[in-house]
Amino acid sequence: MRLRNVKGSREVIAVNEYVVRDEQTMKGRWHELFGNDNPIYIEVGMGKGRFIMDMARLHPDINYVGIEKFSSVLIRAIEKQEIEKLPNLYFIRMEAEYLENVFDKGEVSYIYLNFSDPWPKDRHAKRRLTSVQFLERYKNILSAGGGVTFKTDNRPLFDFTVEQADEAGWRKESVTYDLHHSEYAEGNVMTEYEERFSSMGNPICRIVYFPE
Numbered sequence: 164m165r166l167r168n169v170k171g172s173r174e175v176i177a178v179n180e181y182v183v184r185d186e187q188t189m190k191g192r193w194h195e196l197f198g199n200d201n202p203i204y205i206e207v208g209m210g211k212g213r214f215i216m217d218m219a220r221l222h223p224d225i226n227y228v229g230i231e232k233f234s235s236v237l238i239r240a241i242e243k244q245e246i247e248k249l250p251n252l253y254f255i256r257m258e259a260e261y262l263e264n265v266f267d268k269g270e271v272s273y274i275y276l277n278f279s280d281p282w283p284k285d286r287h288a289k290r291r292l293t294s295v296q297f298l299e300r301y302k303n304i305l306s307a308g309g310g311v312t313f314k315t316d317n318r319p320l321f322d323f324t325v326e327q328a329d330e331a332g333w334r335k336e337s338v339t340y341d342l343h344h345s346e347y348a349e350g351n352v353m354t355e356y357e358e359r360f361s362s363m364g365n366p367i368c369r370i371v372y373f374p375e
Contacts, residue, residue, distance in 0.1 A: 202272035212240025310373035
């Protein structure tokens, strides 16, 4: 989907109090920013921020960091956060491949991936956020017991994700191909895309998995 440029978004992001700049200097120091020792959960590719803001509101005892590479999308999350001012939520504008430069080993307790770019061409498989290459990055920043939840309506991407989990040796706690009509539906927090696609009748796939 083509993203429309939002005039002035980069300028707003550059000075906003809820966006962490020079994020690589925060490696190993994220608890200083939040002012507590609560666990840190991140969402990689958070879009307009609905999911992570709902989570931060529901779980004030958890610190959240939303990561988004597109300024034109991140600006929408910033607008919402400026109204709500959730103390346990900050944002970063960055590419996901640099996670290990920003978070120290064991610094992240959990990772959410929601409706990630499918990168449908085979030659781009390594760019998919659920590829073996990215799973290795996640493993290097997750604390003991930490894992990943991935949701999508894209069945080929989901099949790829399950295969990559097996290849990487990750333990699959649950795999469902129709989340909203499964035992896992209760308590599910939806994203913007999830609400849209499920209203169209698209089944939502979800996997919860952990590195061994």
